[in-house]
Amino acid sequence: MILFKNSYARLPEHFYTRQDPTQVPDPELICINSALATELSIDAEWLESAAGLDVLSGNTVLEGAEPLAQVYAGHQFGGYTPRLGDGRAVLLGEVLNQKGERRDIQLKGSGRTAFSRGGDGKSALGPVIREYIVSEAMHALGVPTTRALAAVTTGERVRRQEGPLAGGVFTRVASSHIRVGTFQYFYAQNDVDAVRVLADYTIERHYPEVADSPESYLNFLKRVMQAQAELIAQWMSYGFIHGVMNTDNSAVSGETIDYGPCAFMDAFHPQCVFSSIDTGGRYAWGNQPNIGLWNMSRLAETLVPLIDEDMEKGVEKVEAVLAEFPTYFGRCYNSRFRKKLGLPDEGADELIKSCLGLLANQEVDFTLFFRHLTYVAAGGDTAELSEMFSDQKPFLRWFEQWQELASCKEQMSEVNPIFIPRNHRVEEAIQAAYAGDYAPFHRLVKVLQTPFTECDEHHDLENPPLPEERVSETFCGT
Numbered sequence: 001m002i003l004f005k006n007s008y009a010r011l012p013e014h015f016y017t018r019q020d021p022t023q024v025p026d027p028e029l030i031c032i033n034s035a036l037a038t039e040l041s042i043d044a045e046w047l048e049s050a051a052g053l054d055v056l057s058g059n060t061v062l063e064g065a066e067p068l069a070q071v072y073a074g075h076q077f078g079g080y081t082p083r084l085g086d087g088r089a090v091l092l093g094e095v096l097n098q099k100g101e102r103r104d105i106q107l108k109g110s111g112r113t114a115f116s117r118g119g120d121g122k123s124a125l126g127p128v129i130r131e132y133i134v135s136e137a138m139h140a141l142g143v144p145t146t147r148a149l150a151a152v153t154t155g156e157r158v159r160r161q162e163g164p165l166a167g168g169v170f171t172r173v174a175s176s177h178i179r180v181g182t183f184q185y186f187y188a189q190n191d192v193d194a195v196r197v198l199a200d201y202t203i204e205r206h207y208p209e210v211a212d213s214p215e216s217y218l219n220f221l222k223r224v225m226q227a228q229a230e231l232i233a234q235w236m237s238y239g240f241i242h243g244v245m246n247t248d249n250s251a252v253s254g255e256t257i258d259y260g261p262c263a264f265m266d267a268f269h270p271q272c273v274f275s276s277i278d279t280g281g282r283y284a285w286g287n288q289p290n291i292g293l294w295n296m297s298r299l300a301e302t303l304v305p306l307i308d309e310d311m312e313k314g315v316e317k318v319e320a321v322l323a324e325f326p327t328y329f330g331r332c333y334n335s336r337f338r339k340k341l342g343l344p345d346e347g348a349d350e351l352i353k354s355c356l357g358l359l360a361n362q363e364v365d366f367t368l369f370f371r372h373l374t375y376v377a378a379g380g381d382t383a384e385l386s387e388m389f390s391d392q393k394p395f396l397r398w399f400e401q402w403q404e405l406a407s408c409k410e411q412m413s414e415v416n417p418i419f420i421p422r423n424h425r426v427e428e429a430i431q432a433a434y435a436g437d438y439a440p441f442h443r444l445v446k447v448l449q450t451p452f453t454e455c456d457e458h459h460d461l462e463n464p465p466l467p468e469e470r471v472s473e474t475f476c477g478t
Contacts, residue, residue: 002042002055004064004093007102008176011201012194016068021058021090022111022121024167026155029053030438031132031445033149036173039097040105040149047150056150056171058090058110065093069113073188074181074248075298077282082188084181084248085115088123091177102205104177105149108170122158126430128168129441131259133429135172137421137448138256143234144227145256147173166434175255178202180299181248187302195302206253215317217306222321225296226328227254232292233332236285237340238420239265239366243275245283245291247298263471264420266464268359268366274423274471289333293325340370340416341402342377342409351401358398364388365464370416373402377409417451419461423471 008016032052034044046052054060061067069086089108097103108131109123128151138145150171157164178198186194203211203220210219231254235242242249243261251257261275270286278284283291300318308314337352338345359369365388372385382399389395421444429441447458465471 001046002040002062002064002093002095002105004062004066005096005102006064006066006093007201007205008070008091008094008104009066009068012197014071014194015198016070016091017085017114018067019069019086019090019113020061020067021092021107021169023059024057024154024156024169027053027057027059027169028153028155029056030128030151030153030168030433031148031442033136033147036147036149040095040103040173041098042095053152055092056107057152057154057169058107061092067092069115070177070182071115071185072179072181072248073185074179074246075184075295076244076246076248077278077280080184080188081248083115083185084117086113086177087116087119088113088121089172102175104172104174106172106174106177108172109154109167110169120158122154122156122167123170124158124160124165125153125168125433126165127260128170129430129433130262130426131170131172133421133426133441133444133448134259134262135256136445137451138240140449140451141234141238141417141420143238143240143256144231144254146251149173174251174257175253176202176205176251177257178205178252179248179257180250180252180295181246183252183299183302184247192305196306199303199306202252215307217303218317218321221296221300221303221307221318222324224252224254224299225321225325227252228292228296229289229325229329230254230332231256232288233329233336236288236333237336237415238417239268239285241265241272241274241283241285242288243273243278243283245288245295247295250292250295250299252299263423265366266422266470267363268356268369269363270356270360289326289329292329293322296325297322336415339408339411339414341373342406342412344405344407348405351398351405354398355402358389358394361394362389362391367417367420368462368464370412371418371462374412374416377406377412413452418454419447419451419458421448422461422465424465424469425461427471 032047037044067090071085073082074084089106090110092105094102112121132148132151135145135148152169154167156167158167207223210216213219241263249258263274265272271284273281273284304314376382429444432440
């Protein structure tokens, strides 16, 4: 069973709508994350039972659950939508994990809500498979993220552009589902009292250390901003592109949320984009820090009335905090890449920059480069690393500089993964799942649990795609 300890449902009723998940005709279990279930003090064997499947598919609402759909707004690709909300997700409730930390349990793809805006509220199986694989891979890499508790099929078909597809429900676990867009929703309605209630609740839940400070709301903004800077630096150090960094996809907890058109780069380029709808490159790899700051600026707007009764003074205060973002992010970013390159804690920023320029100019595979460099740092030969570069002269110049400066090589194996969820492998798992074969999915999930560990049996999962295997676009799945 699941012991719910709900708090969001105690907030004012205009923060959400009560909403039971929609029942489905013939659910089947694909996967249970037993390790995560244990962390949440949930019996994994019970989850795998018929009774557990009924809960995970939405067919049964457990006693103690208080299903609801949260309301929020958001800037989507720069354009503001005043009312979004959970259009295909239902928050079943909250639990306390073994450390006493509060965690949301949410069903995605569980049917229409008051916020579905004409959609069916369902999910095709593909997005369920993608989010399970990538979110658990991110967790194994040490990146703050929502988690995957379970994936099920529904026994029904959902209509999408490409035709009818098998349906699925994904069970997501998060520190919370409070977004920048949640604050924007109430701010746009000039409901300062609601913004205050939401801010107080979020501080208590995520940043209790600032609760008693004289400038608690300003310090809250600073902590959220720092969490976002740290998160984006981690994304970029692994070649990850979120794909839809809308304000409604920016969690104030500092976790990665909403794995739609996301991807890990193969060949490196700072303007790399995978989202099929990001035609202007707004959310390209190299633009993510600027978008992070932009999103934090939208959060800051909502907090100004709480920070100071004098609007001008409030604006001055938040602008001073926001002005710290580039420097703070730069420190996080350079620290990550110094570790990847085995460099000392200070300096060598130009070597990082020239490294990425070299990779971009010669379209070198991002993950494989750092793995081969790690091998060389451990005493291996340079043949495979050198062969990655069609033009040897600039590489050899850079390599000579690196050899002179790389004095912390032992840390490289801890931050340069062997396995990432490469796009073509994720797509392979999705297409196999649609055909009823979950073996590629299970294999990928298992290997990605230990991304820094060599495994000869699964050596093929390390490799970049062949030209005919390349995935150039990813989709949100709605």
